[in-house]
Amino acid sequence: MEPGFAEFVASRAAALFRTAVLIVGDRHAAEDLVQSALERTYRHWGRVSAMETPEPYVRRILANLAVDHFRAVNRRPVRLLDHDGVAPDHSPDVDEHDAVIRVLRELPPRMRAVLVLRYFDDLTEAQVAEVLGIAVGTVKSQAARGLAKLREAMASQEQEERTA
Amino acid sequence: MTDIEERLPAILGAEADRHEVPVFSARAIAENAGRKGFRRRPVLLLAAIGLAGAAGATGAVVAAGGHGDGDRVTVTFKGGGIWVSHTPPKVDAVLSWVRSRVRAEGLKDVKVSMPSQDPPTIVVSGHAADLPRLRMLRLPGAMSLIEMERSAPADSTTAPVMDAKFCGGGGLEYGITVPVCDENGHVYSSFIEAGDSLHVTEAHAEQRRPGPGGWAIVARLDAAGAVRYASFLATVAKAQDPGEVAIDGYPVAQWVPGQPQPAQTGVIVSEPVFTEQQAKDFAVILTKPMALPEWGDVTVTVTPGG
Numbered sequence: 001m002e003p004g005f006a007e008f009v010a011s012r013a014a015a016l017f018r019t020a021v022l023i024v025g026d027r028h029a030a031e032d033l034v035q036s037a038l039e040r041t042y043r044h045w046g047r048v049s050a051m052e053t054p055e056p057y058v059r060r061i062l063a064n065l066a067v068d069h070f071r072a073v074n075r076r077p078v079r080l081l082d083h084d085g086v087a088p089d090h091s092p093d094v095d096e097h098d099a100v101i102r103v104l105r106e107l108p109p110r111m112r113a114v115l116v117l118r119y120f121d122d123l124t125e126a127q128v129a130e131v132l133g134i135a136v137g138t139v140k141s142q143a144a145r146g147l148a149k150l151r152e153a154m155a156s157q158e159q160e161e162r163t164a
Numbered sequence: 165m166t167d168i169e170e171r172l173p174a175i176l177g178a179e180a181d182r183h184e185v186p187v188f189s190a191r192a193i194a195e196n197a198g199r200k201g202f203r204r205r206p207v208l209l210l211a212a213i214g215l216a217g218a219a220g221a222t223g224a225v226v227a228a229g230g231h232g233d234g235d236r237v238t239v240t241f242k243g244g245g246i247w248v249s250h251t252p253p254k255v256d257a258v259l260s261w262v263r264s265r266v267r268a269e270g271l272k273d274v275k276v277s278m279p280s281q282d283p284p285t286i287v288v289s290g291h292a293a294d295l296p297r298l299r300m301l302r303l304p305g306a307m308s309l310i311e312m313e314r315s316a317p318a319d320s321t322t323a324p325v326m327d328a329k330f331c332g333g334g335g336l337e338y339g340i341t342v343p344v345c346d347e348n349g350h351v352y353s354s355f356i357e358a359g360d361s362l363h364v365t366e367a368h369a370e371q372r373r374p375g376p377g378g379w380a381i382v383a384r385l386d387a388a389g390a391v392r393y394a395s396f397l398a399t400v401a402k403a404q405d406p407g408e409v410a411i412d413g414y415p416v417a418q419w420v421p422g423q424p425q426p427a428q429t430g431v432i433v434s435e436p437v438f439t440e441q442q443a444k445d446f447a448v449i450l451t452k453p454m455a456l457p458e459w460g461d462v463t464v465t466v467t468p469g470g
Contacts (some may be wrong), residue, residue, distance in 0.1 A: 001191060002194070005194060006190035006191070008190075017188075022176055027184070028466075035196075040197070100175050119172040120173060154171075
């Protein structure tokens with residue numbers, strides 16, 4: 001095995017998986033995507049490992065794989081809360097959490113990827129643009145539209161709670 | 165109310181915590197990477213960037229060569245047993261459809277069987293390295309309209325050109341942005357934006373150019389799709405970026421500004437770069453899979469071996 005690859009996988013695979021599972025919403029698909037992204041990375045590891053920070057390269061492959069995954073299979077809606085049943089929900093407000101995640105999974109795949117990279121991975125708009133290979137302006141507009149939809153979902157949830 | 169922008173990181177973090185992180189083996193990844201020395205559907209990508217023919221006159225899909233025999237997995241698709249029609253489809257028809265899907269995916273060494281019609285169950289086995297694509301075999305193909313966005317490199321003072329060519333870089337890779345170069349060697353990134361998939365009401369293969377690799381896919385859209393396609397062609401004609409039609413994200417037809425546009429009748433004709441078998445397989449997977457059962461809730465099980 002190429003030097004440094006095992007250490008990279010050990011240190012970064014979990015974070016890549018968490019990003020993938022938020023974008024595709026399915027544990028098994030996310031696992032496959034991370035596996036594929038790392039395999040492709042390994043084939044170019046000689047070049048990738050020479051980079052100052054290899055992770056953006058891998059994350060770029062992963063994000064594009066995740067978006068493409070949904071282009072191929074988005075005829076079936078992802079089941080909400082299709083979890084492993086292992087870890088408990090730590091969200092302080094399960095209803096709000098579910099409402100937001102439900103809307104998130106109904107967003108177009110690239111818009112969802114923008115939100116996950118921006119607000120979960122805490123990338124800057126420029127970094128998100130680099131990862132997804134799109135213009136910064138596109139990141140801004142996709143994020144704004146996605147947030148607007150999530151905001152609507154939260155508002156509806158609050159309205160339901162008030163009337164209940 | 166705290167704005168969603170402030171609360172979203174915590175919500176996403178909680179959602180991510182609900183999924184157990186699998187163990188990734190660097191050794192297994194490295195071994196798979198070594199075995200998977202193939203490029204998925206390079207002919208289609210080459211067609212999209214104007215290099216059709218450079219990959220060989222027949223336009224054949226490159227085989228997934230180099231796999232060993234000991235790394236197989238079996239994927240079982242088991243439906244909920246609910247039939248929309250009262251007559252279950254014939255097993256042979258179902259298997260024929262899935263095999264077309266296998267060929268269209270460029271998969272090799274795949275075994276397909278249907279051990280039960282009620283509940284509908286299809287079993288496929290293939291190389292473990294192909295697992296993501298094996299999981300997709302029960303799904304019909306998705307035809308999408310794509311607007312490509314080509315951005316110039318930071319150090320370029322020239323605008324992207326429409327006839328830019330594939331220029332290698334990291335090699336043709338499924339799922340990452342395709343690098344293209346202009347005649348001065350400037351590298352551009354090409355990003356694809358796709359809308360929802362179109363509903364194809366009928367599709368068939370037609371030979372549009374002499375030779376074994378001169379077959380095209382002809383797909384007729386429903387009324388809504390025809391309107392979207394007409395709008396797409398109008399946009400492409402005005403835009404600075406080219407437009408494409410793709411099946412499962414892979415370009416099969418390309419239009420660039422200035423090119424003569426096809427008749428806007430809701431019929432999409434791919435570029436004639438396929439073999440007869442390839443074109444027929446794509447046509448099969450694009451149409452409503454009449455041979456496949458209505459699945460209900462599907463359970464997908466992956467087991468080693470096969």
